[in-house]
Amino acid sequence: AAERGARGAATAGAGRRRRGRARGLVDMAVRFLREYVRASDLAVAAAVLFACSAARSRLATKPGAPMLWPVFGILPALFAHFDDLYDWGSATLARAGGTFPYRGMWGGGSKGVITSVPANVEHVLKTNFANYPTGPYYRERFAELLGDGIFNADGDAWRAQRRAASAEMHSARFIEFSAATIAGLVRGKLVPLLEALAERGAAVDLQDVLLRFTFDNICAAAFGVDAGCLAEGLPDVPFARAFERATELSLARFVTPPFVWKAKRLLGVGSERALVEATRAVRGFAERTVAE
Numbered sequence: 200a201a202e203r204g205a206r207g208a209a210t211a212g213a214g215r216r217r218r219g220r221a222r223g224l225v226d227m228a229v230r231f232l233r234e235y236v237r238a239s240d241l242a243v244a245a246a247v248l249f250a251c252s253a254a255r256s257r258l259a260t261k262p263g264a265p266m267l268w269p270v271f272g273i274l275p276a277l278f279a280h281f282d283d284l285y286d287w288g289s290a291t292l293a294r295a296g297g298t299f300p301y302r303g304m305w306g307g308g309s310k311g312v313i314t315s316v317p318a319n320v321e322h323v324l325k326t327n328f329a330n331y332p333t334g335p336y337y338r339e340r341f342a343e344l345l346g347d348g349i350f351n352a353d354g355d356a357w358r359a360q361r362r363a364a365s366a367e368m369h370s371a372r373f374i375e376f377s378a379a380t381i382a383g384l385v386r387g388k389l390v391p392l393l394e395a396l397a398e399r400g401a402a403v404d405l406q407d408v409l410l411r412f413t414f415d416n417i418c419a420a421a422f423g424v425d426a427g428c429l430a431e432g433l434p435d436v437p438f439a440r441a442f443e444r445a446t447e448l449s450l451a452r453f454v455t456p457p458f459v460w461k462a463k464r465l466l467g468v469g470s471e472r473a474l475v476e477a478t479r480a481v482r483g484f485a486e487r488t489v490a491e
Contacts, residue, residue, distance in 0.1 A: 263294030265301070272302040272309070274454055288313075307456050308336055333357075340452040343478045344445045380419045384412060388429040395431075407433070414439045422488040441480035448474040 252269035260266050265276040280287035291299065297316040303309030314320065323331050332353040345351035349360040367373055389412055396403050411428035414436070418426040428436050448470050452460050464471040 261295055261299055263291065263296065264299035265291055267300070267302050270305050272304055272307075274304060277454070289315075303454060304456055306458070307453075309453055341449050343474055344449045344481070377420055381416060384415055384419070384429070388412075388415065392429055392431075392433075410443070411436075411439065414442070418488075422485070424488055437480060438484040441477045441484075445474060445477035445481055448477065 249269055253266075256267050256269065265273055267273055268275050277284065292313065292315045298312060298314040298319060300312050301310065314323075333351060334353070338351050338353070341351050347356060349357060349364060352360060389408075392408070393403075408429075411433065414428045415426050418424050418438075426436055426438060427434065428439050451470060460471060463469045467475070
């Protein structure tokens with residue numbers, strides 16, 4: 200027992216000496232930085248490191264693909280083409296041969312591959328669909344808007360919802376109803392609206408018109424109601440506006456560091472508060488419609 204006690208004391212003493220040496224080295228390093236290193240030196244070193252990393256990334260980038268910057272990833276390219284994002288994305292895919300990798304800001308966890316090659320799309324969505332789940336990264340960012348619905352579920356939950364939806368959506372009655380709904384919207388609302396605009400020579404945002412057509416179609420098919428998005432004068436529809444706003448705010452989480460948007464969600468401020476309000480309006484519309 201005395202021998203074991205002596206060994207324990209010796210071990211404890213050695214541990215204290217090691218910790219003391221470590222603290223001494225840390226103190227020495229801190230004193231060195233304070234005395235010999237200025238903030239400007241650190242800034243220059245960071246700039247040189249950033250430039251070297253950017254040059255290395257540029258050389259490693261696939262021809263035609265967007266550059267993945269140090270720290271910021273693909274974000275500079277997205278913001279530079281924010282006004283023509285879809286045209287730029289299509290052109291970039293064409294230059295890169297149909298596929299290129301992307302990465303978001305460091306610490307955000309966003310990375311993957313964008314592809315338009317039919318064989319790749321079939322591989323992901325059909326042939327090996329089980330190997331490409333939605334995953335916690337996407338589910339967390341769409342949780343407020345999509346909840347545990349079919350578009351945000353994985354595994355058994357997704358399969359159960361898909362079986363229920365597939366049985367209904369592939370029925371002859373639903374197919375006939377959907378076809379009649381779309382035909383009615385096109386002939387009764389979309390075409391007359393475009394003809395009226397053409398007669399007046401008025402300019403119109405075609406993307407907004409087609410988005411309104413989509414909302415009217417979804418509401419008619421899912422709820423059996425006319426949302427009125429394509430009414431004369433293109434009125435403001437609270438449900439459509441709230442849904443579009445909730446979608447934009449959910450997507451903003453993909454380009455925002457998690458510690459930022461999660462802190463805002465915890466405090467209930469800024470974009471996270473607006474997201475909660477928008478999703479509350481969407482759910483309120485759905486619940487009122489179903490109740491009626």
